[in-house]
Amino acid sequence: MAILEVKNISKRFGATVVLRDISFSMEQGQSMAIIGSSGSGKTTLLRCLNFLERPEKGKIIVGGQLLLDAEDPATQKESEIRRKRLHFGLVFQAFHLFPQYTALQNVALAMELLDREQPNYRKNAKEIDAHTREKALALLEQMGLSDKTGLYPHELSGGQQQRVAIARALALRPDVLCFDEPTSALDPELTGEVLKVIRNLAQQRTTMVIVTHEMAFARDVADRVIFMDEGVIVEEGPAHEVIDNPRQERTRQFLSRYSG
Amino acid sequence: MPKTLDAVTLALLGAFRLNGYIFVGTLVIAIPLGLAISFGSMSRFGPLRWFTKTFVWAIRGTPLMLQIMIAFFAPPLLFGIVLPRTETAIIAFGINYAAYFSEIYRGGIESIPRGQLEAGQVLGMTRSQIFRKIVLMQVIKRITPPMGNEIITLIKDTCLARVIAIMEINMKAQQFASKGLIWPLFYSGVFFLVFVGVLTVLFNYFERKLNYFR
Numbered sequence: 001m002a003i004l005e006v007k008n009i010s011k012r013f014g015a016t017v018v019l020r021d022i023s024f025s026m027e028q029g030q031s032m033a034i035i036g037s038s039g040s041g042k043t044t045l046l047r048c049l050n051f052l053e054r055p056e057k058g059k060i061i062v063g064g065q066l067l068l069d070a071e072d073p074a075t076q077k078e079s080e081i082r083r084k085r086l087h088f089g090l091v092f093q094a095f096h097l098f099p100q101y102t103a104l105q106n107v108a109l110a111m112e113l114l115d116r117e118q119p120n121y122r123k124n125a126k127e128i129d130a131h132t133r134e135k136a137l138a139l140l141e142q143m144g145l146s147d148k149t150g151l152y153p154h155e156l157s158g159g160q161q162q163r164v165a166i167a168r169a170l171a172l173r174p175d176v177l178c179f180d181e182p183t184s185a186l187d188p189e190l191t192g193e194v195l196k197v198i199r200n201l202a203q204q205r206t207t208m209v210i211v212t213h214e215m216a217f218a219r220d221v222a223d224r225v226i227f228m229d230e231g232v233i234v235e236e237g238p239a240h241e242v243i244d245n246p247r248q249e250r251t252r253q254f255l256s257r258y259s260g
Numbered sequence: 261m262p263k264t265l266d267a268v269t270l271a272l273l274g275a276f277r278l279n280g281y282i283f284v285g286t287l288v289i290a291i292p293l294g295l296a297i298s299f300g301s302m303s304r305f306g307p308l309r310w311f312t313k314t315f316v317w318a319i320r321g322t323p324l325m326l327q328i329m330i331a332f333f334a335p336p337l338l339f340g341i342v343l344p345r346t347e348t349a350i351i352a353f354g355i356n357y358a359a360y361f362s363e364i365y366r367g368g369i370e371s372i373p374r375g376q377l378e379a380g381q382v383l384g385m386t387r388s389q390i391f392r393k394i395v396l397m398q399v400i401k402r403i404t405p406p407m408g409n410e411i412i413t414l415i416k417d418t419c420l421a422r423v424i425a426i427m428e429i430n431m432k433a434q435q436f437a438s439k440g441l442i443w444p445l446f447y448s449g450v451f452f453l454v455f456v457g458v459l460t461v462l463f464n465y466f467e468r469k470l471n472y473f474r
Binding site for chain 2: 050051052082083085086088089090092094096097098099100101109110113114152153154168169172
C-alpha cells in the first residue's frame with residue numbers, strides 16, 4: 001500500500017494558479033525528488049503536504065488514512081491539523097533553527113512538548129526526559145554532530161545548522177520527511193555534507209520528498225523523480241530515466257541548463 | 261524649616277519614595293496590560309483590532325498630565341467615588357505606559373521571522389507553545405533596548421503626579437524653593453541621576469545575559 005497518496009491538489013494565490021491537479025503516490029521507503037524551475041510550484045506542494053498552505057481542491061492520504069480533503073471542512077479542524085502535521089517533517093531551505101536553543105535543545109524541544117502531554121508524564125518525568133535526551137543525542141550523532149550538541153545555531157556553519165534541522169525534523173519520526181531545497185542556502189563547499197546525510201537517510205529507506213536543484217544528487221539518491229512546470233507534473237518516473245532520458249520536450253529544455 | 265544638607269536629603273528622599281512607588285506600580289500594571297493590548301492590536305478579529313488601535317491613539321494622542329487629571333476628577337464627578345490619590349496616579353500611568361509598551365511588543369513580535377512560526381507548526385506545536393517556547397525569548401531580546409528607554413523615561417515622568425497634589429520629589433523641592441531655599445530644586449536631579457544610573461547598569465547586565473544567542 002502506498003504510504004503517501006496525493007490526489008488532484010490544486011492551489012491558487014489570488015489569480016495565480018500555483019498547482020493544477022497534482023497527483024502522485026509513493027511507497028514506504030522510497031525517496032522522491034521534485035525538480036523544476038523556480039515558480040513551478042514545488043515549494044507550494046511541500047507546504048500543502050505540511051498544512052502550511054491549504055489547497056482549494058484535492059486529497060492527502062497517508063498510510064490509507066485521509067488527512068485532508070480540501071472540499072470537506074471536517075478534515076480541516078485546527079485542533080486536528082496539529083496532530084496531522086506530525087505525519088510529515090519539513091526541512092526548510094533557510095534552516096529556521098530556534099536561535100535561543102542549543103543544537104540538542106532544538107532537536108529535543110518538540111519531543112519534550114509531546115512527552116508532557118502524556119498522561120503518565122508526571123510519574124516518570126525523569127526517565128522520560130532522559131530517554132528523550134538520548135534520542136536527540138543519537139540523532140545528532142547520526143548527523144555527525146556529536147561534538148556540537150551544546151552549541152547555539154549562530155556558532156554553527158550553515159551545513160551544520162541544516163544537519164541539526166534534519167535531526168530536528170526526524171525526531172518526531174514522521175512518515176514522510178520533506179526537504180525544501182535543503183542546500184540552496186549553502187556555500188558550495190557545505191552542500192556536500194548535507195547531501196551526504198540525506199543520502200544516508202535514503203540508504204536507510206527513509207521515506208522522503210526532496211525538492212532540489214542538485215540534478216546529479218537527485219539521479220543518484222532518489223528512486224523516482226517528478227518534473228514540475230507551471231504548476232503541473234510534466235513528467236514522472238524512475239530517477240535515471242527522467243534525468244538521463246527525459247521524454248518530454250519541456251523536461252529536456254530544463255535539464256539542458258544543468259548539463260551545459 | 262530644615263536647611264542643612266542632611267535634613268534636605270532626608271526630606272527629598274522621603275518624597276522620592278513616592279516616585280519609586282508610582283514607578284513600580286506603573287510597571288506592574290503596564291508590562292502585562294501592554295501585552296494584552298498588543299495582542300488586541302494584532303487580532304484577526306477586526307472590531308477588536310480597531311477598538312484597540314483607537315484606544316492606543318487616544319492614550320498616545322493626549323498629554324499624560326491631562327490623563328492624570330481626568331483619572332483624578334472623573335470618578336468623583338461621574339460616579340461619586342473618591343479614589344486614593346497615589347493609586348489614581350498609578351492607574352493613569354499604568355494605562356498610559358501600557359499603550360506605549362504595546363507598540364514596542366507588537367514591533368518585537370512582528371519582527372520574528374515567519375519561518376520560526378512555521379518551524380514550530382511543522383513540529384506539531386500549538387499556537388501557545390510556539391509563542392511561549394519560540395517567540396517570547398526572541399521578542400524579549402529584541403525589545404530590551406527600547407523598553408529600557410521607556411522605563412528610564414517613566415521615573416522622570418512620575419513628577420507629573422504633582423498635578424494632583426501628590427507630594428513627590430519635584431513638588432517637595434519646589435516647596436523649599438518657594439520658601440527661599442533654591443538649591444534643593446537643583447539637588448533633586450541627583451536622585452534621578454542615581455536612579456537612572458542603576459537602571460542603566462541593570463539593563464546593560466540584562467542585555468549581556470541575552471547575548472548567548474543571536
